[in-house]
Amino acid sequence: xxxxxxxxxxxxxxxxxxxxxxxxxxxxxxxxxxxxxxxxxxxxxxxxxxxxxxxxxxxxxxxxxxxxxxxxxxxxxxxxxxxxxxxxxxxxxxxxxxxxxxxxxxxxxxxxxxxxxxxxxxxxxxxxxxxxxxxxxxxxxxxxxxxxxxxxxxxxxxxxxxxxxxxxxxxxxxxxxxxxxxxxxxxxxxxxxxxxxxxxxxxxxxxxxxxxxxxxxxxxxxxxxxxxxxxxxxxxxxxxxxxxxxxxxxxxxxxxxxxxxxxxxxxxxxxxxxxxxxxxxxxxxxxxxxxxxxxxxxxxxxxxxxxxxxxxxxxxxxxxxxxxxxxxxxxxxxxxxxxxxxxxxxxxxxxxxxxxxxxxxxxxxxxxxxxxxxxxxxxxxxxxxxxxxxxxxxxxxxxxxxxxxxxxxxxxxxxxxxxxxxxxxxxxxxxxxxxxxxxxxxxxxxxxxxxxxxxxxxxxxxxxxxxxxxxxxxxxxxxxxx
Amino acid sequence: xxxxxxxxxxxxxxxxxxxxxxxxxxxxxxxxxxxxxxxxxxxxxxxxxxxxxxxxxxxxxxxxxxxxxxxxxxxxxxxxxxxxxxxxxxxxxxxxxxxxxxxxxxxxxxxxxxxxxxxxxxxxxxxxxxxxxxxxxxxxxxxxxxxxxxxxxxxxxxxxxxxxxxxxxxxxxxxxxxxxxxxxxxxxxxxxxxxxxxxxxxxxxxxxxxxxxxxxxxxxxxxxxxxxxxxxxxxxxxxxxxxxxxxxxxxxxxxxxxxxxxxxxxxxxxxxxxxxxxxxxxxxxxxxxxxxxxxxxxxxxxxxxxxxxxxxxxxxxxxxxxxxxxxxxxxxxxxxxxxxxxxxxxxxxxxxxxxxxxxxxxxxxxxxxxxxxxxxxxxxxxxxxxxxxxxxxxxxxxxxxxxxxxxxxxxxxxxxxxxxxxxxxxxxxxxxxxxxxxxxxxxxxxxxxxxxxxxxxxxxxxxxxxxxxxxxxxxxxxxxxx
Numbered sequence: 001x002x003x004x005x006x007x008x009x010x011x012x013x014x015x016x017x018x019x020x021x022x023x024x025x026x027x028x029x030x031x032x033x034x035x036x037x038x039x040x041x042x043x044x045x046x047x048x049x050x051x052x053x054x055x056x057x058x059x060x061x062x063x064x065x066x067x068x069x070x071x072x073x074x075x076x077x078x079x080x081x082x083x084x085x086x087x088x089x090x091x092x093x094x095x096x097x098x099x100x101x102x103x104x105x106x107x108x109x110x111x112x113x114x115x116x117x118x119x120x121x122x123x124x125x126x127x128x129x130x131x132x133x134x135x136x137x138x139x140x141x142x143x144x145x146x147x148x149x150x151x152x153x154x155x156x157x158x159x160x161x162x163x164x165x166x167x168x169x170x171x172x173x174x175x176x177x178x179x180x181x182x183x184x185x186x187x188x189x190x191x192x193x194x195x196x197x198x199x200x201x202x203x204x205x206x207x208x209x210x211x212x213x214x215x216x217x218x219x220x221x222x223x224x225x226x227x228x229x230x231x232x233x234x235x236x237x238x239x240x241x242x243x244x245x246x247x248x249x250x251x252x253x254x255x256x257x258x259x260x261x262x263x264x265x266x267x268x269x270x271x272x273x274x275x276x277x278x279x280x281x282x283x284x285x286x287x288x289x290x291x292x293x294x295x296x297x298x299x300x301x302x303x304x305x306x307x308x309x310x311x312x313x314x315x316x317x318x319x320x321x322x323x324x325x326x327x328x329x330x331x332x333x334x335x336x337x338x339x340x341x342x343x344x345x346x347x348x349x350x351x352x353x354x355x356x357x358x359x360x361x362x363x364x365x366x367x368x369x370x371x372x373x374x375x376x377x378x379x380x381x382x383x384x385x386x387x388x389x390x391x392x393x394x395x396x397x398x399x400x401x402x403x404x405x406x407x408x409x410x411x412x413x414x415x416x417x418x419x420x421x422x423x424x425x426x427x428x429x430x431x432x433x434x435x436x437x438x439x440x441x442x443x444x445x446x447x448x449x450x451x452x453x454x455x456x457x458x459x460x461x462x463x464x465x466x467x468x469x470x471x472x473x474x475x476x477x478x479x480x481x482x
Numbered sequence: 483x484x485x486x487x488x489x490x491x492x493x494x495x496x497x498x499x500x501x502x503x504x505x506x507x508x509x510x511x512x513x514x515x516x517x518x519x520x521x522x523x524x525x526x527x528x529x530x531x532x533x534x535x536x537x538x539x540x541x542x543x544x545x546x547x548x549x550x551x552x553x554x555x556x557x558x559x560x561x562x563x564x565x566x567x568x569x570x571x572x573x574x575x576x577x578x579x580x581x582x583x584x585x586x587x588x589x590x591x592x593x594x595x596x597x598x599x600x601x602x603x604x605x606x607x608x609x610x611x612x613x614x615x616x617x618x619x620x621x622x623x624x625x626x627x628x629x630x631x632x633x634x635x636x637x638x639x640x641x642x643x644x645x646x647x648x649x650x651x652x653x654x655x656x657x658x659x660x661x662x663x664x665x666x667x668x669x670x671x672x673x674x675x676x677x678x679x680x681x682x683x684x685x686x687x688x689x690x691x692x693x694x695x696x697x698x699x700x701x702x703x704x705x706x707x708x709x710x711x712x713x714x715x716x717x718x719x720x721x722x723x724x725x726x727x728x729x730x731x732x733x734x735x736x737x738x739x740x741x742x743x744x745x746x747x748x749x750x751x752x753x754x755x756x757x758x759x760x761x762x763x764x765x766x767x768x769x770x771x772x773x774x775x776x777x778x779x780x781x782x783x784x785x786x787x788x789x790x791x792x793x794x795x796x797x798x799x800x801x802x803x804x805x806x807x808x809x810x811x812x813x814x815x816x817x818x819x820x821x822x823x824x825x826x827x828x829x830x831x832x833x834x835x836x837x838x839x840x841x842x843x844x845x846x847x848x849x850x851x852x853x854x855x856x857x858x859x860x861x862x863x864x865x866x867x868x869x870x871x872x873x874x875x876x877x878x879x880x881x882x883x884x885x886x887x888x889x890x891x892x893x894x895x896x897x898x899x900x901x902x903x904x905x906x907x908x909x910x911x912x913x914x915x916x917x918x919x920x921x922x923x924x925x926x927x928x929x930x931x932x933x934x935x936x937x938x939x940x941x942x943x944x945x946x947x948x949x950x951x952x953x954x955x956x957x958x959x960x961x962x963x964x
Contacts, residue, residue, distance in 0.1 A: 040613075043566055043569070043605070044562055044596060048562070049562065052559050052624065055557070055559045056557070056558070075538070076537050076538070078537055078540075079531050080529040087525070103590075116587070127524075164564070
């Protein structure tokens with residue numbers, strides 16, 4: 001990829017992360033985000049600047065996920081940033097869900113009131129109603145990559161919760177209920193497969209409870225991850241919207257049966273929040289740890305430079321760089337900072353593999369390779385270099401996933417009483433309980449212990465609702481969450 | 483690429499363009515945009531929906547231009563959608579230029595007044611001031627692909643003038659004036675090379691007059707195209723910002739000289755307006771004509787279907803499709819509409835090459851190829867198929883450029899008096915005149931004849947200003963414009 005590529009390393013007064021991840025996760029996260037130059041606080045409360053180091057991750061997410069949806073026949077489009085207020089009000093439940101978070105634009109003379117989009121169902125389906133005429137126009141599968149704004153009042157956190165974020169929102173229309181249900185399912189599966197493979201974040205797919213369902217949807221499927229502090233994180237959702245929006249916005253088609261029918265719809269989205277999940281899950285006391293598959297720069301060469309051997313050593317780095325062409329790599333040949341300083345910088349920034357090349361290595365026909373995930377060092381002969389780098393990249397990717405998965409799997413527990421539930425939630429567990437799927441019951445649990453259900457399922461045998469004492473087959477998985 | 487790919491063809495009541503391009507360009511443009519499913523009017527005045535047929539062009543523009551800027555060391559990032567009002571006010575001229583077009587967000591309790599970004603100089607340089615410490619951090623080259631909003635009061639037109647549009651804005655900082663001047667120049671050249679090569683739009687590079695310069699810039703370079711009605715269209719700009727913004731926002735660095743210096747800055751951008759230019763310049767009475775290099779689907783196969791030979795003919799299309807793998811193509815095998823109907827549809831939508839395959843062609847080992855630009859038909863033997871398609875794609879691309887270039891070149895003229903100028907402007911010419919580079923003089927010309935300068939240059943010999951009568955070496959090129 002690169003030889004002697006110039007890196008904007010930012011300031012030279014970098015001192016590494018000052019706290020241990022296990023001691024103070026919020027402070028650790030704050031420092032990693034800042035010092036690895038991933039994001040910066042913007043001069044507008046709750047907004048962030050996504051810096052190149054993190055934006056390149058978003059670009060890689062876009063590239064791979066866009067490829068996947070296009071294979072499924074989805075096409076990209078772009079709808080307006082602003083949505084007439086009257087559109088939200090058309091679908092009552094949807095309006096109720098989003099109204100508190102809307103940012104309105106100051107009305108211009110003679111024009112309607114507009115809000116910045118928090119999501120685009122309403123404005124998109126207004127167009128769909130015009131575009132769709134007959135069953136021949138279905139399925140309609142459209143996606144957009146864009147920014148959305150939700151005026152959160154709770155505390156914000158870069159990537160994980162901000163008033164503006166970047167995402168994709170897919171919106172499809174089908175001829176029948178089965179089409180929508182199938183699409184909802186295939187997309188939540190696609191999310192899981194993509195995120196586990198590329199970001200090494202283990203996920204559980206589950207159905208959202210009545211209380212947590214997307215407002216306006218018939219059914220919401222979620223992918224949930226677990227952060228190191230035992231808080232769950234919703235990483236994406238896929239909704240079966242049924243015919244709710246179709247009826248509101250008039251998304252109708254002439255069916256094969258010669259009759260006019262309402263379309264069956266889905267919507268699904270993932271966002272820049274994934275970057276936050278990845279930072280928090282894989283990072284360590286030295287800083288960011290990037291899964292190789294999502295990193296643009298996978299290998300950094302750090303030449304050990306002395307005046308007399310400088311040229312030879314850099315030339316060797318260039319030769320080795322060529323051997324791994326196609327794998328993002330660069331040579332940090334700056335003479336104004338020491339090898340040790342460079343080691344720290346690229347560890348902080350999470351580059352998966354560091355290759356050290358000094359004059360003595362040259363003599364011995366070897367290099368030193370350090371993998372970022374375990375910080376293990378190994379000496380590799382030049383002739384095995386490319387092969388070993390390829391092996392290590394696979395190994396690092398797998399190791400990150402395995403570590404996270406084992407943590408995730410060990411975090412499940414059960415409870416029979418509210419007291420037991422509260423204790424286990426406090427320990428950072430995902431706790432399985434019997435709970436009636438009723439928003440008022442869930443609300444009272446939330447008020448009592450500060451945790452909501454992450455997903456629900458049906459049990460074969462009946463149990464007793466942990467809160468209401470009613471008999472139920474409904475099971476809920478509860479955890480604190482971001 | 484594809485075999486029997488499903489196409490969402492939209493409605494089936496398509497009737498083609500009802501006016502001739504030369505008779506009524508605005509109506510022609512309106513119909514092409516609608517009927518080729520490029521854009522739709524949004525329910526918000528002055529906003530548009532970019533439909534998949536046009537969005538795929540934007541994706542191709544992004545892909546190629548993004549590749550080019552990354553080769554130049556530019557990195558992508560993302561800055562907030564909203565900008566504090568106080569930021570605009572910091573740079574007086576910039577504020578004056580953009581204030582009338584700002585859309586403000588309704589203030590929330592205790593928060594400052596925010597505007598939706600019309601361009602991002604101010605919010606980006608606020609961050610740059612924090613990030614840049616020393617000469618080692620320079621050059622800083624950052625770009626963002628995003629949406630911007632400018633609340634135009636004049637009439638809007640899809641792609642060419644809308645209140646929201648998509649663009650890229652590159653923002654660089656250099657150690658010295660030469661660095662900035664060089665970057666401004668290389669980027670305007672990059673735009674010209676990219677747009678001429680991919681969109682087949684001939685351009686002139688020129689310097690903007692004092693009146694037309696970007697507000698806040700020291701110098702603005704423009705690329706100007708000419709539309710079929712003799713109106714010029716600004717297709718992109720590149721600005722040398724000097725140290726204006728650096729001084730306002732404190733973009734300082736410790737120089738190699740050990741002293742603190744202000745950075746020298748540039749910004750440059752192109753937008754979805756390019757899609758409008760392409761539609762208007764290349765389209766004809768049948769609809770859209772896509773330059774092959776920017777089209778995702780370059781070839782459409784239309785099998786001539788009879789029940790008895792259907793399978794054989796489709797199989798042949800699939801074989802031919804495989805022969806041109808890597809060139810975007812699809813087979814329109816719908817049985818519910820006739821070949822003639824399909825010919826019209828894909829001509830309307832501008833697919834560069836149509837391949838007709840019928841049972842008689844099968845017998846003769848040949849196919850019929852129709853090129854979209856000239857609508858010329860030719861019979862090609864199967865064995866020459868792939869070669870001929872490749873040749874034709876190159877030929878169509880070159881032909882579109884040549885035709886447009888010859889029109890552009892023939893549209894230049896000169897004038898010595900205001901009367902002569904007015905007449906030639908009325909004829910749709912780009913008219914070269916002596917004009918002092920003074921906003922007040924330019925304003926009075928604009929008021930008198932409705933045309934502004936598109937670019938200016940310095941003459942070697944002196945002449946007389948067409949309006950003020952003053953002696954001057956300043957030359958201006960005037961035209962009506964979009």
